[in-house]
Amino acid sequence: MNKLNFLRPDIENLNTYLYSGIFLISIAILDVSLSSFFNTNITSFLPNFISFLLPLILGTIGLHFIRIEFSGIKKLDLLNKNINTNTFNAVLTLLIIFAIIKSIPPFLSWFIIDATISGDTKEACTGTGACWTYIKIWLNRFIYGMYPNELQWRINLSFIALIGLAFVGLIPSEKIKKFLTLYYVVIYPIIAFVLIYYLISGGAFGLEWVETGAWGGLSLTFIVSFFCLIFCFPVGMFLALGRRSDLPTVRYISVGFIEFWRGVPLITVLFMSSVMFPMFLPEDFFMDKLVRVIIAISLFEAAYVAEVIRGGLQALPRGQYDAAKSLGMGYWKMHIFVILPQALKLVIPGIANTFLALVKDTPLIFVVGLLEIVGMLNLAKTNPKWLGYAMEGYVFAAIIFWIICYAMSKYSYNLEIKYKTDR
Amino acid sequence: MSDPIIKIESMNKWFGDFQVLKDIDLEVEKNKKIVVCGPSGSGKSTLIRCINRLEEHQKGTIIVDGTELTENTKNIEAIRAEVGMVFQQFNLFPHLSILDNCTLAPIWVKKMPKKEAEELAMKQLEQVQIADQAQKFPGQLSGGQQQRCAIARALCMEPKIMLFDEPTSALDPEMIKEVLDAMVNLAKAGMTMIVVTHEMGFAKEVADEVIFMDEGMIVEKAETKEFFANPKSDRTKLFLSQIL
Numbered sequence: 267m268n269k270l271n272f273l274r275p276d277i278e279n280l281n282t283y284l285y286s287g288i289f290l291i292s293i294a295i296l297d298v299s300l301s302s303f304f305n306t307n308i309t310s311f312l313p314n315f316i317s318f319l320l321p322l323i324l325g326t327i328g329l330h331f332i333r334i335e336f337s338g339i340k341k342l343d344l345l346n347k348n349i350n351t352n353t354f355n356a357v358l359t360l361l362i363i364f365a366i367i368k369s370i371p372p373f374l375s376w377f378i379i380d381a382t383i384s385g386d387t388k389e390a391c392t393g394t395g396a397c398w399t400y401i402k403i404w405l406n407r408f409i410y411g412m413y414p415n416e417l418q419w420r421i422n423l424s425f426i427a428l429i430g431l432a433f434v435g436l437i438p439s440e441k442i443k444k445f446l447t448l449y450y451v452v453i454y455p456i457i458a459f460v461l462i463y464y465l466i467s468g469g470a471f472g473l474e475w476v477e478t479g480a481w482g483g484l485s486l487t488f489i490v491s492f493f494c495l496i497f498c499f500p501v502g503m504f505l506a507l508g509r510r511s512d513l514p515t516v517r518y519i520s521v522g523f524i525e526f527w528r529g530v531p532l533i534t535v536l537f538m539s540s541v542m543f544p545m546f547l548p549e550d551f552f553m554d555k556l557v558r559v560i561i562a563i564s565l566f567e568a569a570y571v572a573e574v575i576r577g578g579l580q581a582l583p584r585g586q587y588d589a590a591k592s593l594g595m596g597y598w599k600m601h602i603f604v605i606l607p608q609a610l611k612l613v614i615p616g617i618a619n620t621f622l623a624l625v626k627d628t629p630l631i632f633v634v635g636l637l638e639i640v641g642m643l644n645l646a647k648t649n650p651k652w653l654g655y656a657m658e659g660y661v662f663a664a665i666i667f668w669i670i671c672y673a674m675s676k677y678s679y680n681l682e683i684k685y686k687t688d689r
Numbered sequence: 690m691s692d693p694i695i696k697i698e699s700m701n702k703w704f705g706d707f708q709v710l711k712d713i714d715l716e717v718e719k720n721k722k723i724v725v726c727g728p729s730g731s732g733k734s735t736l737i738r739c740i741n742r743l744e745e746h747q748k749g750t751i752i753v754d755g756t757e758l759t760e761n762t763k764n765i766e767a768i769r770a771e772v773g774m775v776f777q778q779f780n781l782f783p784h785l786s787i788l789d790n791c792t793l794a795p796i797w798v799k800k801m802p803k804k805e806a807e808e809l810a811m812k813q814l815e816q817v818q819i820a821d822q823a824q825k826f827p828g829q830l831s832g833g834q835q836q837r838c839a840i841a842r843a844l845c846m847e848p849k850i851m852l853f854d855e856p857t858s859a860l861d862p863e864m865i866k867e868v869l870d871a872m873v874n875l876a877k878a879g880m881t882m883i884v885v886t887h888e889m890g891f892a893k894e895v896a897d898e899v900i901f902m903d904e905g906m907i908v909e910k911a912e913t914k915e916f917f918a919n920p921k922s923d924r925t926k927l928f929l930s931q932i933l
Contacts, residue, residue, distance in 0.1 A: 583778070583780075585780035588738075588780060589774075589776065589782070593798060593843070593846060594794060594799075594846065595798055599797050604782055604793075607784050608784050611784065685784070687783060687828065
């Protein structure tokens with residue numbers, strides 16, 4: 267055995283250093299875990315101060331022992347390169363690990379261990395943790411709003427149908443592929459509208475009419491987001507093109523439109539759409555509150571989408587326009603086949619950003635009395651029987667929104683990869 | 690003598706206050722090959738960009754194949770469809786494969802059936818010897834291959850006139866030859882060509898006439914042999930002495 271110098275770990279005694287290092291780190295982590303999970307302090311025989319710092323000291327020494335360059339063990343080298351480059355980084359690494367260990371028990375106990383889900387009333391919630399009973403009892407309302415219980419199959423049916431129809435693009439047939447763009451851009455939204463109009467709203471074919479004021483919860487979040495996303499994109503695209511147009515009238519109208527909608531807060535737009543807008547309409551002309559809200563949000567977000575797309579248009583070199591023109595393409599052919607495909611590809615991250623913001627802006631429709639999921643939560647938390655469970659509600663909403671938004675964001679990454687054609 | 694296919698009369702162009710082209714008169718007959726040379730900033734590129742109206746001229750007339758270039762968008766598009774152009778920076782469409790780059794305009798501008806357009810494109814790609822790259826994307830090709838693809842793309846519109854705007858200036862020296870070869874073949878096939886280039890070897894080999902431009906004016910216009918053997922103006926002599 268070679269001489270050991272504990273201040274300078276070297277590769278000759280690799281195993282000795284490795285095992286002693288791992289041993290010290292394990293003790294450190296064990297100590298923290300025990301005190302975190304079982305509230306026992308195995309080093310209580312030591313003075314308070316030292317006992318508190320001991321895991322950090324042991325861990326730092328341990329990490330120092332395993333900090334051996336070019337050890338030949340891939341994982342060890344990777345570890346050393348990334349989180350164990352010097353003593354300072356080793357301490358930071360340990361602190362982060364300890365913080366994670368320390369924060370697990372409170373989380374676990376609130377979410378699961380001390381939480382309650384059984385029972386049907388507030389009285390069932392006796393633990394110190396979350397009261398999931400509240401979510402369970404109100405879940406139906408959180409998803410369907412005030413939609414009558416016995417008619418909820420209509421919402422379920424239309425959503426299942428729409429999800430099914432969204433997968434048409436996966437059918438591997440050359441014949442269908444030609445029409446996919448047309449299908450997704452035009453036909454699918456029309457089907458969605460027809461389904462929602464006749465099935466969810468009802469009033470025809472012997473289906474009972476359900477006014478939009480009764481719609482709500484998560485299903486309303488989906489309906490509003492879906493239609494706003496579909497409408498705001500083409501409007502934004504035309505605004506972006508309009509803002510770069512050679513025709514002064516088109517350009518000024520686009521600029522004016524964009525700057526107007528970007529300049530006002532969404533909440534006032536929604537308020538005006540429900541309160542002021544009807545005043546300008548002829549008396550016998552009726553437009554549903556939900557339709558007005560969808561139009562208002564679409565126009566509002568279209569202004570943002572327009573600016574994002576304009577950024578993409580400006581990033582394209584002038585040569586692309588020159589080349590398309592020199593081949594005899596007119597304005598629309600040039601934009602449809604050459605400019606927009608490239609510009610839109612460039613702005614996928616920006617568009618995804620805007621769309622995520624849109625989905626998370628939908629709770630604002632409460633100002634016109636439409637209660638989607640967050641609106642329903644706010645309503646439920648003021649129910650006298652269920653006071654004091656706002657926390658559970660908001661955590662629930664946060665989880666739901668996170669799932670929706672993460673799915674969208676993942677999808678946008680996939681699109682980016684799919685359309686990547688340069689190297 | 691047949692009617693000229695391009696006829697430019699006392700054409701003037703300004704960028705803001707700066708006059709880039711001054712009283713340009715030029716006639717190009719069918720099947721002739723013209724090389725335009727001159728120092729940078731002399732307006733050579735602007736001149737040929739005016740011929741398919743990528744730049745607008747402010748005074749004078751340009752008549753291409755019997756049609757005068759005016760505000761009329763229909764006329765401009767018709768002329769562009771029969772005037773091919775090759776750019777210094779290739780300007781291929783990076784989101785389309787080489788084959789799609791070539792078939793895009795024939796299909797959508799000339800309304801050619803897809804199959805026919807693809808056959809034509811493959812024939813043109815064969816001509817410039819990159820048929821084996823047809824399914825690749827522009828970003829995967831070398832500069833020389835990209836420029837040859839750009840030539841094929843322009844030829845797929847079956848143009849009557851080809852304009853080349855410094856087609857070899859952005860290429861590595863060893864790639865210049867492959868592009869020039871493609872251009873020489875095209876010239877031998879009888880295409881009407883206007884080429885802005887500094888490749889004097891190419892000019893000597895294929896050009897019928899050479900035009901020397903400086904400060905927005907045509908300083909000298911002569912038959913190729915005459916131009917190199919016996920330049921008239923001092924400015925041309927100076928230029929040639931520097932570049933040859």
